[in-house]
Amino acid sequence: MSIRLNETHDAGLKSWVASANVENTDFPIQNLPYGVFRRRHSDEAFRVGVAIGDQILDLTVVRGSGAFAEVEPLARQALEAAASPTVNALMALGQPAWSALRLALSRALRMDAPQAARLNSALVPQTEAEYAVPARIGDYTDFYTSIHHATTIGKQFRPDNPLLPNYKWVPIGYHGRASSIVISGQGFRRPVGQIKAPTADVPVLGPAQRLDYELEMAVYIGCGNALGEPVSIADAESHVFGLGLFNDWSARDIQAWEYQPLGPFLSKSFASTLSPWIVTLEALAPYRQAWTRDRDDPQPLPYLDSPDLREYGAFDVQLEVFLSTQSMREADLPPQRLSRSNLSDAYWSVSQMVTHQTVNGCNLQPGDLLGSGTLSGPTPDAAGSMLELSSGGKQPLTLVSGETRSFLQDGDEVIFRGQAQRDGFVRIGFGEVRGEVLPARGL
Amino acid sequence: MSIRLNETHDAGLKSWVASANVENTDFPIQNLPYGVFRRRHSDEAFRVGVAIGDQILDLTVVRGSGAFAEVEPLARQALEAAASPTVNALMALGQPAWSALRLALSRALRMDAPQAARLNSALVPQTEAEYAVPARIGDYTDFYTSIHHATTIGKQFRPDNPLLPNYKWVPIGYHGRASSIVISGQGFRRPVGQIKAPTADVPVLGPAQRLDYELEMAVYIGCGNALGEPVSIADAESHVFGLGLFNDWSARDIQAWEYQPLGPFLSKSFASTLSPWIVTLEALAPYRQAWTRDRDDPQPLPYLDSPDLREYGAFDVQLEVFLSTQSMREADLPPQRLSRSNLSDAYWSVSQMVTHQTVNGCNLQPGDLLGSGTLSGPTPDAAGSMLELSSGGKQPLTLVSGETRSFLQDGDEVIFRGQAQRDGFVRIGFGEVRGEVLPARGL
Incomplete structure (x- = not known):
């Protein structure tokens, strides 16, 4: 690279x-x-x-x-x-x-x-x-690179022990569904699934009530690697074609009931939405930053560390989340910004995602997609999901239209935008990714 | 159907x-x-x-x-x-x-x-x-349909509470890696990954020491469904082209360290092996059985239940696992049978897997693969993985060659065979799936 x-x-x-x-x-x-x-x-x-x-x-x-x-x-x-x-x-x-x-x-x-x-x-x-969708996506995997997201979500489940012991060592990731990745502007039906209320004895089938977005970036693999041949951290970025915006819609109530012990499944696979444009890694060169790790934190294992990573492994990409409800559109109110965040706050870098994914010999192919995971920043107003912004639904947001939201309602449109800028260089943007929640299919 | x-x-x-x-x-x-x-x-x-x-x-x-x-x-x-x-x-x-x-x-x-x-x-x-590999596989998902496997594994982690509360309601599944699915006969390198010994403070990168096989069947999707349009249980089998044998190799030590909270990832994605032949659902018609649920167990939610399912939702497919070590081959000893099992012992049916996978609107495509999960039977000698046969490595197996095994060694070849038979009909077979463990790549 x-x-x-x-x-x-x-x-x-x-x-x-x-x-x-x-x-x-x-x-x-x-x-x-x-x-x-x-x-x-x-x-x-x-x-x-x-x-x-x-x-x-x-x-x-x-x-x-x-x-x-x-x-x-x-x-x-x-x-x-x-x-x-x-x-x-x-x-x-x-x-x-x-x-x-x-x-x-x-x-x-x-x-x-x-x-x-x-x-x-x-x-x-x-x-x-x-x-x-700009690439034929073979496999899609989703990472979990924001320690702020992992900690906030962890607190909701385990107040005393929010972050699991592996988080600071392993760039946690899991396999996702490629077939249901759609392009910006395409609406999707609110998913139906098994939901068990905390107080209920048995689950019921019904539309998700805790539907959420996740602010992510998509990493597009360019050239792949052969099965059995890991990609070193020094080579990792030469395998990356570019980045896009990505909304990994999530049904929190389906997720809570299904995810143990093998992870999220139907709570994610109903739709994920990509922005139309892939900004190449070369275009992002001026907006690179040093990748750092707090001295008090464990330093990465050698296979996930390199001088180049330390010098310019991070990307200063500013991200914004907007919500446009049906009432807001009827009242000619513009989309309301819910939060701002930055890719550079991720705990794990793009190159670390690629290298970790292949360290076991797993082969990547052109067009494969790696999601960054929800990119929440260090402050509450930088949260990349409604689950975080509303504290698990306990503190609903009040919108400019006077409405409140704990989770997404039918007709809600979520829009992400991204940009990179630096003194002495021109600002470049990612365009936007937008998707609207359509009513659930009748049962 | x-x-x-x-x-x-x-x-x-x-x-x-x-x-x-x-x-x-x-x-x-x-x-x-x-x-x-x-x-x-x-x-x-x-x-x-x-x-x-x-x-x-x-x-x-x-x-x-x-x-x-x-x-x-x-x-x-x-x-x-x-x-x-x-x-x-x-x-x-x-x-x-x-x-x-x-x-x-x-x-x-x-x-x-x-x-x-x-x-x-x-x-x-x-x-x-x-x-x-007979089909171009778009997405691969792996289920967990054997309650015997889920219970035995669960006991190793949670002796008092082996089965999680969702198991008898949800056909648990998760997304897998399609790119690293290979065909029978192709060896694969022992994977390298992060491993943390229970007594160690920090993880190390190294070859998996607890490498295992998983006896599964592969369900090949024939025709797909549109995004947002679930497949009803009555229609589910018309979307299934046929079945094959499937070995979902697993690195238990990598898995133990990485799998929380999002599920198995690199512990699985280094290789999975398919048999060459897809036996069609029509060929299997004579070997169908009633699908039953214990009266003491929760009955399936209506979307996962049907009269056809109750009448002939199960498949009587007999499965066998054989091991051939390098020493056994050198001594001209034939492969040793480690266990026998049957697809009909699965807690969830093929049709329930298809319907559950699509209930949220997820689209299936021709060639998609659904793994059954490890097909362990009700008795200890019907266990579909070495993790079960060796009680988590605590009770190594003694082989005919005099060797012992807790997990797979380099040079070990694992072979699955499958067949269906019934009085008045001809016996049909699945051929075999075989794969050999090759030494890990040097670090």
Whole structure:
């Protein structure tokens, strides 16, 4: 991997796509995230595009345009792979190819680029697009990297002993359901499941009453590893294609009854929602931070530690959670921000997740997804779930509309946004992930 | 679904493939399981075949032979789908198509079938074949359907309260890793992971010392369901293509340290091994049994209960575990049987697994795999794991070679076999699943 900055990160770059130069766009020319889209209400095939300002650069059209005829062979090969219904083929090519394509895209989209005229017809306005899950996800695993989340949740179950003894040693994770991962904007039915009230003798089947969101980031695996061949911490980030926003919806009442002894199952597998855009690790290079561990805490075992990790293993990505209820929308009230958090507060790094996942020889494949787990920060207003914000439902939130919420109601829409910024660099954004709770299916 | 028997189950049927008529073959003409194979040491493409006696009928060659030109259109469509590198396309067609192809295959393989001459060239001897995982597995989930296993394991952790309160209500399951599922005969490296000895203050990274097998059956999903649309118990079996043998290798020491609070992860994801052949649900029709629940136990919630379930929801499939150590092979000793068990002893049925998995709206896809969980029977000699047979390692087994085993050693090969038989019907078998423990990768 390389943390080095290059010309694609230069804050002075402007694009001939004018909307990419607007202050506070999520998608300046320094970002160039990948997604899969088509024109809304069309029967076009979904294909890979790159967000630039308020437009999408259609890479299948770019390939056909001949505008990249002069770029270096590795970038041309990457463009060939990216002219596809999913990002997987590009992912499989590896970091040098991703970097070559990024450089070629950056140069072609710059102000005064000679390709501008030919590429103009490859632009589709984002307002006219709909999106698909950008990668064919083989396996999805979810981690638990926020010690603040683990501690707050642990307190609700075990006030005297909130954090389990393995937490500071093991990047805890578990397998999740890939088939029910959907794209931002797609609503989902409130799940039905077995629920046993604390005072009840027997469970009943019914709609979840304690439905929650979880503020997470998605880590997309780029190139994989062979079964039996672990990925060292030094190599881990070269296997990561990029990051997205991720809402791992959770039914707390189903979870409480089902999760022992093998972990959460139907409380999670009804839906998880991804943002359309994958921001590459290379785009995030300027916003890296030192990864630290309190001196009083156990230091990571050697397989989870490295000088690079200590120097720049963390990502300063600011995250926000918004809620829009049906009443708020009817009253033309904007979505209300519920909390703010930051990926850099995670106890375990992206590279540690990758290395831990493979230390037993488990093979990763292009498009596999690692969830960060709920990214709660150190303060109560940085909680990444309603379970935390409402203290397990005991302290309902009061909303600007006058409504209260302990958990999500039908018609509630949850929106996450993310961004990275640093002095001397342009701000880049992740776009957003949104999902609406639809009423449960009749029993 | 249909439990009705038809001409394909007739015990009097004989095949023009002579080896299919030998007593105790796993693959008489009444079985006709699907697998994916190619000639060993060749660079042929893997493709779907049907086991018949000691041969494999190559369905891609059958399609090209024109021998099925006269069969009904649904069977021809199914054959088209089956002439493929995986069984997925056939799975997606649904039960009527599977049944039509089975009938056509049965008729074409019968003694004196007019197609015999043309099909002869579609046969490949099993001794010359190697196999691949027969389906492209999207998601793999593992259940915990043996109350005997759950109780024995529970006793090791909680002597006074072995079975958790949810067990008799919820078909407990959790998500597993699909990428590391391999085919019978493929060895795997002993996994490395974090292990904390009970007396140690801190964990260390090292090879698992408590490596175990788990005797399971694999349930292959045929046609799926849409996200948000549960599968009722009445429909559940129409979504099941068939069953195979499955070894869900487990590293008990890694598991003990990592599994709280989110369940097993790296203790499982290093490898799981499938048998080459999928025995269809239709082939198993003669060996169905009533599904019962003790009167003293809670009866299933209505969504998990049905008259059909009570009448024939269980499968009488006899299972055996064998161990072959390196010393045993060097001394020309045959594999030693460690235990015998039966799928019918499971507390939850195949249909209950499918319905429970989808009750929250989770979508299944063709090729998805549901593991039964370790199928231990009611007696100690029916235990489906070494953890149970050796009482958590406290009572090592003595083998015919004079060796002892608490857990698996390098060079140990574990073999499962399965069969179904009933008076008035021919015995059918599942073949076998075998896997050898290879030494851990150097740290």
